[in-house]
Amino acid sequence: MSVFINTKTRLIVQGITGRDGSFHAEQMKAYGTKVVGGVTPGKGGTKVAGIPVFNTVEEAVAKTRANASVIYVPPSFAIDAIYEAVNAGIKTIVCITEGIPANDMMKVYPYVKEHGARLVGPNCPGLISPGECKVGIMPGTIVKKGNVGVVSRSGTLTYEAIWALTMEGMGQTTCIGIGGDQVIGTNFIDCLEAFQADRSTKAIVMIGEIGGSDEEEAAAYIKKNVTKPVVAFIAGQTAPPGKRMGHAGAIISGGTGTAAEKIAALNKVGIPVAFSPTEIPQLMKELLKKSKKPKAAVKKTTTRKKPAAKKTVRKKTTAKKKTTVKKIGNKARTLKKAARKKKTTTRRK
Amino acid sequence: MKIHEYQAKEVFAGAGIPVPGGEVATTPTEAFEIAQRFNTPVMVKSQVHVGGRGKAGGIKYAENAEAAKVLAQKILGMDIKGLEVKKVLVTVAEDIISESYVGIILDRATKKPVIMVSPAGGVDIEEVAAKTPEKIHKLYVDPVLGLKPFQARNLAYKLYRDIGQVRKAADIIMKLYGVFWSTDASLVEINPLITNTAGEVLALDAKINIDDNGLYRQPVIEAMRDLDAEDPYEVEAREGDLSFVKLDGNIGCIVNGAGLAMATMDLVKRYGGEPANFLDIGGSSNPQKVVTAMNIILSDPKVRAILINIFGGITRCDDVANGIVAAFKQLNPTVPVVVRLTGTNEKEAYRILKSVNLPSADTLDDVVKKAIELAGVE
Known part of the structure; x- marks a missing residue:
């Protein structure tokens, strides 16, 4: 499937x-x-x-x-x-x-x-359902048939994550590259909905990056609608504001769309965020182990523990960003973008 | 791409949006002459691609031409947030009665342009949004239907009571919406939109940011590109078809793919280094791109090591390897270079690289760690 x-x-x-x-x-x-x-x-x-x-x-x-x-x-x-x-x-x-x-x-x-x-x-790099069909440019050599659904805004970064999964024996149902532009036809939520409905998909990997608020919206959607374990990765923690990082959509505008903000939103709903694409399989394994316990637990564990080694770093970003998220709010976010550092003073004659 | 205020005002004027008279000067004498021609008090406004010009002292009022000359002398050459002022706009100073805000941006979530107006203009609009969100009015426009005059009027009523001014403002909003589409803008903004003692409604400031993807069909805008105002290495990178952003660190990064490039930078930071740049060589496999990339990174004296991370899909590792060899021959780098090439034609690539004998790594994490180690960063 x-x-x-x-x-x-x-x-x-x-x-x-x-x-x-x-x-x-x-x-x-x-x-x-x-x-x-x-x-x-x-x-x-x-x-x-x-x-x-x-x-x-x-x-x-x-x-x-x-x-x-x-x-x-x-x-x-x-x-x-x-x-x-x-x-x-x-x-x-x-x-x-x-x-x-x-x-x-x-x-x-x-x-x-x-x-x-x-x-x-x-x-975007397109899609691949291992062993069934490939549409686009993803290399067929790195995928393996299995039960992880992968969705990503990126290209080669996705390959890196898929390869890490494959190396750990975690095959994929479908890998979807949704594209790095500002306006895209299919977003994270569309894919999450499809993966949730797909019986053979048992777990989901979501790879986001700076810019926009798709990851935050996806986090809210997951909390409400997705019962399958989700592991995320967000690229661009070191990206400077106001600069387009290759992808047209990868830009921090008016202080919003930062990686820290997105990681905080995901962590808040219990989604572990890997620090490297290579850490994804490990986090997935831990999550799957937990979800094998009582089924309801999957839905409710909003405070899934992350590996101890990374704990401190994540905590820091979470704490720091929480306030920003609150302060800005969804509406103001768009405005902030528009108002990017504009200021003119004028004097009367 | 960003254009200067004076250029944005040219675009506005071309679209029929009223702006105060103004001309650009690159020397104090020119500023003097312009102010003399206007024969009114003027504003001398620095033209740089950053916000907060006023706060930084880059916008000043001059009573007469002599004062304009003195101010231009002061402002030209000034450093505003790391950018040198090379041009000033000398523009007629207006008698301001009220200041509003009008802006249009692309809203990613709804995939529509959103028009925002506020009667609280002239100040930092972010602050208005944060403290008094009720003072900001928004309209999401159907991109297929376009903006209808009644919608523009409805927005204008939020700004003015006088019906004559409402009509003028509505007309400006319609025209601004036209500019948003016709220039492939990602943002157009008037802050402030003013009324003066004569009852006129004018765009006192102008800002247009262009969607780079639309530039191929915007020759007029493209011609406005001010290479002087951009980082020379970013210009060189663009000409070499590379995505490059300069950062402050010591580890140079050459990666294929924007997402992977960002992830690589993040790991550099995590493992104790600081990325010197973002650089995506893109999907194609032209070896020359590697040479250009190396050249740009090597010209940064802070760089202590370079890491090359390629996940070959369409990009062929052997092509990249050929580029690395060519770069070593031409540039003879003195800083350590560590490579990680995986995927398409990887074996062939490492065979090619034997001639330059570089340290290599198998995984993303390892190449980053190795680069930091070789850079000698504690």
């Missing part, structure tokens, strides 16, 4: 004749994904790695019964590619493209929602 993509996924590749598109189409096919077609306007009738290419998504869907699409086209065309996929009735769309303007994403998002489609990304 898995979420969002599986053996029934019939995938088309938008931008299949491009450098990235053709390379990854072949990689996905080699992994076992049913890559049924590709789309590049003007290249219809040709083939890439044995995969038929069509001029339009509509035609590709009609001829191949595709139900999913992955997008590798440049940022200036990517939005149009999303509209085209939604319009052709595709319900699972994964956009790998990095560099799409946030304004464009704000406009396309309601269109995707209205049509009941799911968009993963943009600026």
Whole structure:
């Protein structure tokens, strides 16, 4: 079992004749994904790695019964590619493209929602359900079939975490890269909901980073709705405020969106936060051991203990940030961003 | 990307938002001439990419052209939060009756632009939000429908009683919303929006931050980029297609992927070092990127060791290894360099690296510890 993509996924590749598109189409096919077609306007009738290419998504869907699409086209065309996929009735769309303007994403998002489609990304590595299906660019060599669901805003950092899990024999149901942009189609909560509902997923790893408040919202959601054990990691504790750290969404604005704030929010609802991706499997094991005891305990242990060695450090950040969280509050957070260090004085004549 | 106040005012003026007259000077004499032309009292405003200019003494009132010259002399060359002032805006001083706030930002949670207005402008809006949140009014705009005039009016009523001023403010809000979209802004802000003794409504200050992802279709804005106002190494990194942020520490970091780069920095700190930078060489495998990255990091005299952490997926470790070898040949680094390459073509990579004989590590944690050890940090 898995979420969002599986053996029934019939995938088309938008931008299949491009450098990235053709390379990854072949990689996905080699992994076992049913890559049924590709789309590049003007290249219809040709083939890439044995995969038929069509001029339009509509035609590709009609001829191949595709139900999913992955997008590798440049940022200036990517939005149009999303509209085209939604319009052709595709319900699972994964956009790998990095560099799409946030304004464009704000406009396309309601269109995707209205049509009941799911968009993963943009600026993401895609998804992989080990042994079943791979959509995107995650290396198939690092995953292993199992029962941990992984969701992350990052790329290589996710690989690092997945690899650590795999090395410890903890396989995965599905690994999802939701993307590092400000406006993304699928967020942590969407994935947590899916993992909670998926019977084969027994535990969840959530990898966040600075910027925005998705992790805080996810923490609140987990407290209410998720009974499966969750281990988290948050990148960017040493990131300076006001600087974009690679990802468009990874920026501390007006003092909010800090790693410490997110770690505090997660710890508060009993989610242990690893200090290194390599510590994730260890924390997961401890958590699973505990959850094997009375079942209700899983839900209620809001003060799950962390390993003693790390205790002091975490405590410090938690304590320090708690006040900030209270002070700022959700509403003010947006404002703070807007008001970033602006001040002008004026005098009368 | 950030642009200066005077540039943001040019954009505003182009969109029909009224702003006080003003011109930019780079010398005291220029400031004198501008003030003389206006023949009114002026404000001399430092143009740097930081907030709190007023508090830092970077914004001053000048009664006449002579005073403007003296102030420009003082402000030009001034250091404001580590940035040298190279330009001042000389602008007509207004008789202020009231000061409001108008700002638009992208709200990540709702995926919509949010317009915020407050009658309590001119001051630190964060403070207003924290102490008197009831003084801030917000409107989340449907990005597909856009802002409707009645919505803009409703916001303007929160600022003014006089219907003439409400209409003027509503018009400014509509135009500001237009600027937000047409410039691919992530933030547009007028603080303060003033009324003067003549009854006019004017944008006394202007701020526009641009979403970097939108820059490819914003040639006018891109041309406003002030390379003088940016860290030269960040400029070099951008030209080399690298994401780079300068920090204060002693351990240089070269990593692929932004998330992993941040996680690596965090571990440097945890194990007792201080990261000297954030640097993501990106997904592609161009060896030249490694050379550029090394060059930038090596030019920081504080750096005592460099760690290279690559998790190969699309990035091929052998390409990175070739880059490292090339960098050693060209730059001959004197600080220790420790590498960890894992994933795609890892074995090939270590074979290539034999010629430079570098210390290596197997895991993320180990490469960090080793770098700190080699840097000799206690």
